[in-house]
Amino acid sequence: MDAFRLYGHKESGNCLKTLWTARHLGLDFEWIEIDIFKGASRTDEFLALNPAGQVPLLERSDGRTLAQSNAILLYMAEGSDLIPQDAFDRAKMMEWLFWEQYSHEPYIAVRRSQLRFHARRASDLDPDLLSKGRRALGVMEMRLLAREYFVAEQLTLADIALVAYTRVAHEGGFDLADFPAVQGWVRRVESALSLPHAGDHAMAG
Secondary structure, three states: OOOEEEEEOOOOHHHHHHHHHHHHOOOOEEEEEOOHHHOHHHOHHHHHHOOOOOOOEEEEOOOOEEEOHHHHHHHHOOOOOOOOOOHHHHHHHHHHHHHHHHHHHHHHHHHHHHHHOOOOOHHHOOHHHHHHHHHHHHHHHHHHOOOOOOEOOEOOHHHHHHHHHHOOHHHHOOOHHHOHHHHHHHHHHHHHOOOOOOOHHHHOO
16 A cells, blocks of 8 residues: 555544554555644545544545444455455444444543543533443353454454544543443553553442
8 A cells, every 4th residue: 555644633532543554454654633622624634534523534646535433444445354355244244333333432532622621521411421331241241251352353443543532531530440341351452552551440449
């Protein structure tokens, strides 16, 4: 793959999962930090690249751009071991990628953002964020009770996509001690990606 640019913000799990994947695969890329809290994704220059004003964004050397984190993951990982060769396993990985954006990120990531970056009090938040976030973690727990990874007993994009916000779920008020299989999986994926253990202090309790 030719060299490319990745635009993102390192406090965003959606951005970090593209960065981790690019590093894991040893791709030739340049990371460009976009401070979304200071409006850097709303400048004329950035909107010319992505009219939606969102990160992450991949820019190819030929000028073509690609948005949406999981689409970027699929593009970068084409032909790698992060995408299963078996058709069913590949579809199962896609199932988890869709689920992550629809049933996981809207609750766990949003509650974390409200508490950590917007100084909201937990009592003022929509209670559905906590209950639906815990439900998502429960679904993950059931999947991981008898397996090491989400698909085909190997690290895939499904794990990278799901770990991004799960590993910092404690910052949104979710106690991973209630989900031991998820807790163990987080550590395995962090180790596979050479990441520090984000939840050490939370997991210790």
